[in-house]
Amino acid sequence: LGYTIAHQSVVGDNPKRMAEVFQLASTRADIVISTGGLGPTQGDITRNVLADSIGRPIVFNQEAMDE
Incomplete structure (x- = not known):
């Protein structure tokens, strides 16, 4: 696609460290772009930590899911 990956981080299930990485x-x-850690189980914290760290709510888009 012609994009350059400038930085890459690997973070475990540590909410504080994850928030620091998202903010940086x-x-x-x-x-x-975040990959991994976004499964359907209750133990997945990535989406909540991301939303909290950028001060935005999680929005469910049924139309996108239907596609």
């Missing part, structure tokens, strides 16, 4: 990434890039 948001200062370094226009787009932050």
Whole structure:
């Protein structure tokens, strides 16, 4: 696609460290992509930590899910 990956981080299930990485990434890039840790189980904390660290709510989009 022609994009350059400038930074890459690996973070375990540590909410404080995860929030630090998301906050730092948001200062370094226009787009932050997170993979892994986004499964359907109750133990997955990634989406909640991301929402909290950027001060935005999680929004469920049924139309996108139907696609």
